[in-house]
Amino acid sequence: MRAGDVGAYAALVRAHTAPALRAALLFGAGADAEDVVQESLVKAYRALPTFRADAPFRPWLLRIVANETRNAVRSRRRRGMTEAAAAEPDLxxxxxxxxxxxxxxxxxxxxxxxxxxxxxxxxxxxxxxxxxxxxxxxxxxxxxxxxxxxxxxxxxxxxxxxxxxxxx
Structure with missing residues (x-):
């Protein structure tokens, strides 16, 4: 992946998009959750050279998602918008x-x-x-x-x- 194998990164994206989206929703991204995840994945790709090979990828990515969500929530508050509720689970x-x-x-x-x-x-x-x-x-x-x-x-x-x- 670090050597530029786009297929390897695509596999990571497929494996971690759903948990990242769930995290963004639960951290309060609301309607911006998909944008937050997209931006997080782009930032993660750009930051791959700083990722420690011996560290787990999921927590590293979710930290980026948490930071991006915080930024989105702050931005939304500045614009005077309210948070959306998290999606309902299977009932x-x-x-x-x-x-x-x-x-x-x-x-x-x-x-x-x-x-x-x-x-x-x-x-x-x-x-x-x-x-x-x-x-x-x-x-x-x-x-x-x-x-x-x-x-x-x-x-x-x-x-x-x-x-x-x-x-x-």
Missing amino acids: PADPAASAAARARRRELLTAVAALPERYRQVVTCRYLLDLDERETATVLGLPRGTVKSRLSRALRTLRSTLSETAHV
């Missing part, structure tokens, strides 16, 4: 179960969205993007201990918030 076929699952997901995403950004980012990486602690640290550019402590605080806050709404 159960039973209408009642589907409605309940949608309500639970909406409640959870609302609670995650209400977290301070530093907590929202670690929850998004660990649980919504299925990254491990090391990968989360890489994506967010944080020490692993910081990821652990923020995750602990975020989960405590979510438990409290969700238990309060369950009793209302």
